[in-house]
Structures are given as C-alpha cells and as structure tokens.
C-alpha cells in the first residue's frame with residue numbers, strides 16, 4: 470500500500486445532501502486536535518474547484534439531486550467521491566422515503582462508502598486512505 | 613557590462629530562492645500554528661506537496677469567465693511578487709536591482725498581486741469571487757494608509773539626520789540602521805511604528821484575522837472560488853513569495869544589522885549573514901502571521917476597516933508625532 474502516492478495532499482469538499490448532521494459532526498471530529506487529519510495533508514476546502522475529493526453525507530433529497538450533479542462536475546480531474554454514513558450509501562433510516570431520489574450512487578459515481586450511522590472518525594480516516602489508493606490508480610490508469 | 617550580467621544572473625537565483633523559502637516558511641507557519649493548537653500538524657514540506665498536486669490537476673476556466681484575463685492574473689501576481697524581491701535587500705546581500713528602484717516602487721509593486729487577485733476574481737464571473745474581490749479592494753484601501761504613514765515617517769526620520777542621502781533608497785535605509793538616529797522620544801515613536809507595520813502584514817497577506825476576502829466558511833474561498841489546478845498553484849506561490857518580500861522589507865527597514873559588521877567571519881560572512889537573515893525572517897513571520905492568526909478569529913469586513921483606518925492609523929500617527937517631536941527637540 471502506497472499512501473504517499475497521491476502525494477499526501479488531499480483537499481476535501483463536503484456536501485450535505487439532506488443528512489441529519491450526525492455524520493457532519495463526525496467529519497468535524499476528524500479535524501479536531503484529537504484526530505488531526507491535517508497531518509496527513511487532508512484539508513477541508515470551501516469550494517469544489519479546489520477539491521480532490523467530494524465528501525457526501527445524506528440520502529440525496531429531490532432538491533439536492535441536480536445540485537449534487539453540478540457540484541460533481543465542478544470538481545477538477547482527477548477526482549473521487551466518498552460517501553460517509555449509512556443513509557448516503559443505502560438510504561439508511563430514510564430508506565424508501567417519498568422525498569428521496571438517492572442514495573448517492575444513483576446520481577454520481579461513488580468510489581468509497583463509509584458505513585455507520587454515524588461512522589466513527591477512525592472509520593472516516595480509513596475511508597480516506599482507501600480513497601487515496603483509488604485516486605492513485607486512476608492517475609496511473611491515465612498516464 | 614559585468615554589472616548587467618550580474619543583475620540578470622541574480623534574477624533566477626532570487627526567484628528560486630524566493631519560491632523555495634516562501635514555501636518552506638509557509639510549511640513552518642502551518643506546523644507552528646498546528647502545534648499551538650496542540651495538533652501534530654502537516655509536515656514542513658506540505659506546501660511543496662500541495663503545489664505538486666495542484667500542478668497535476670485539471671485547470672478549469674468557468675464558462676462565464678473572461679478567459680485571457682482569468683489565466684493571465686495568476687502569472688501577473690507571481691511575477692510581481694518575485695519582482696518585488698529583486699528590489700529589497702535579501703539574504704544578507706543588497707537589492708539585486710540596486711539603483712533602479714526605491715521604496716516607493718516597492719510599495720507599488722506590493723499592491724500589484726492583490727490587484728491581480730481582484731481582477732482575476734472579477735474575471736471569473738462568479739458571485740462569490742465578486743464579493744471576495746470587493747472585500748479584497750476594501751482591505752487593500754484600509755491597510756495602505758497606516759503603511760504609507762509608517763514608511764513616510766521612517767524616510768523622514770532618516771532625512772532629518774542626513775539631509776544629503778536619497779532616503780527612499782532601500783540600500784541606504786538598510787546601511788544606516790534608523791535606530792542610530794533616534795533620541796529617546798523618537799525611539800519610542802519608531803517602536804510604535806514598527807508595531808503598526810507588524811499589524812499591517814497579516815492584512816497585506818490576507819491571513820486570519822484579515823482574510824475576509826477568502827473567508828472559506830462564508831463566501832466559498834471568495835477571490836479564489838473559481839481557480840483550480842495550475843492557476844491556483846500560481847496564486848499560492850505568489851502569496852508565499854509575497855510573505856517573504858514583505859518580511860524582508862520590514863527587516864531592511866527596522867532590523868538591518870548583519871552579523872558580519874560585528875564579528876569577523878572572513879569569507880564565511882555571506883553564509884552567516886544569510887543564516888542570520890533567515891532567523892530574522894522567522895521572527896517577523898512568527899509574530900505577524902502565526903501568532904496573530906492563532907489567537908484571533910476572523911473579523912468582519914467592517915471591523916477590518918475600522919481596525920486599520922482607525923486604530924492602526926492612530927497608532928502610526930502617534931508614532932509619527934513622537935518622531936517629529938523627538939527630531940524637533942534635538943534640532
């Protein structure tokens with residue numbers, strides 16, 4: 470496993486597509502001094518244009534579907550998508566709700582799922598590492 | 613002839629040195645900030661890694677952007693920052709373009725990168741970037757006043773002491789440490805002006821608490837909202853180089869001493885001077901960027917304006933007044 474491959478620099482843009490905010494708080498927890506993902510070069514950025522990774526939480530409500538697609542298109546290549554939480558991966562507690570068009574992988578291609586409702590910060594960090602390898606594969610495939 | 617060759621030869625040397633040092637200090641800055649928040653923090657070479665990654669990524673030009681302006685501005689920002697460095701005493705040696713430009717030119721060159729950022733943001737056609745650009749302009753207008761007052765007072769103090777010297781020339785300023793010409797009262801004034809200038813630096817560099825133009829939590833990175841890949845990397849570099857340029861300017865004015873004037877290192881003096889310069893650079897950047905950034909959260913744009921136009925200007929004016937009184941009493 471070559472974690473250094475994507476150069477230890479991964480900028481993440483976080484989209485909330487109707488989550489209950491549980492997962493978002495766990496993502497913030499990963500940034501706090503206790504877990505401090507910045508030491509791996511992971512940084513939360515404020516615009517999709519700077520991002521390498523789209524971090525999606527939530528089951529994609531009808532309103533968010535088009536916007537999610539658009540945000541995905543705004544991220545420059547090479548990019549990857551990571552879904553955090555059960556409801557983004559499968560619908561979770563919101564499964565078969567009348568108001569959903571998700572889960573996320575019905576709208577945009579997803580690379581990594583992190584299950585849990587909400588997942589622990591460790592699980593999110595492990596998801597990022599999986600993503601790292603995947604981005605690197607993508608890059609190799611291109612060259 | 614040899615002089616011209618020397619000047620042209622210095623350009624790539626200073627450029628590379630400026631970029632490498634800029635990124636290195638940026639890394640140290642991030643590491644220290646992280647340590648102060650009791651985090652482990654990224655490795656010191658993180659900015660190099662980030663730049664390498666950004667250069668590898670796609671550079672998107674939005675559909676509504678003015679393409680040539682959008683792509684030109686990052687280049688302009690970086691080249692202006694590098695150009696500034698050529699007019700400032702750097703790493704213990706005099707300015708590379710000595711005699712071709714003075715402090716006033718440096719002040720104008722320092723305005724150029726924020727202007728380029730503003731124009732680039734307007735050209736990107738994004739709402740967030742437009743708001744960011746407006747804020748950037750307001751910030752720029754606010755910090756220029758105390759900056760100008762400080763620079764003028766320094767030049768004035770110098771001209772009172774030696775009327776015959778070209779006081780705006782940076783090599784003259786750095787060869788005649790201004791502290792030598794002070795009376796107790798004007799010493800106090802100078803100290804106050806030094807503090808005012810240290811307060812101006814984070815605004816110049818768009819660092820927290822004055823990073824209203826980027827404000828990633830409110831306006832999606834503001835001026836840089838639409839920039840990606842190579843263009844973003846160029847802005848990143850420009851900012852890093854500008855940090856070095858501004859800190860070197862402060863050093864040239866207020867801390868111009870070299871070790872070789874006090875001790876005799878014979879042929880190693882250049883090396884020791886350069887090392888000593890790096891230490892001074894670290895101190896300035898630590899106080900004005902890292903320390904302030906960690907202890908104060910972001911201000912609102914109105915607070916930025918009042919901080920600079922009111923408080924910092926007042927401080928600078930007080931310093932100017934003290935210098936004036938001091939000089940009058942002496943003369």
Ligand code: SF4
Nearest residue numbers: 488489491554555556
């Ligand atoms: S997975 Fe659970 S905790 Fe996370 S957003 Fe969905 S419902 Fe909330």
